[in-house]
Amino acid sequence: MSATLTFNVPGMTCGHCETAVKNEVGHVPGVTAVAVDLDTKDVTVTGTDLDRDAIVAAIDEAGYDVA
DSSP: OEEEEEEEOTTOOSHHHHHHHHHHHHTSTTEEEEEEETTTTEEEEEEESOOHHHHHHHHHHTTOOOO
16 A cells, blocks of 8 residues: 655755665665655655654664654
């Protein structure tokens, strides 16, 4: 079942941050798309059978905290 989850990641400030988060979250099983909005600091993840904890761990692995 397809789903979309949004996470607020206040530490993201630039394109490097965006790329790092997209790369890490993109490797989480089930994730089909990752969109980052640097203005709102939101990371929107689309996929099937998404694991919220795995996505938060991937964002942490990229060096950022979820609010």
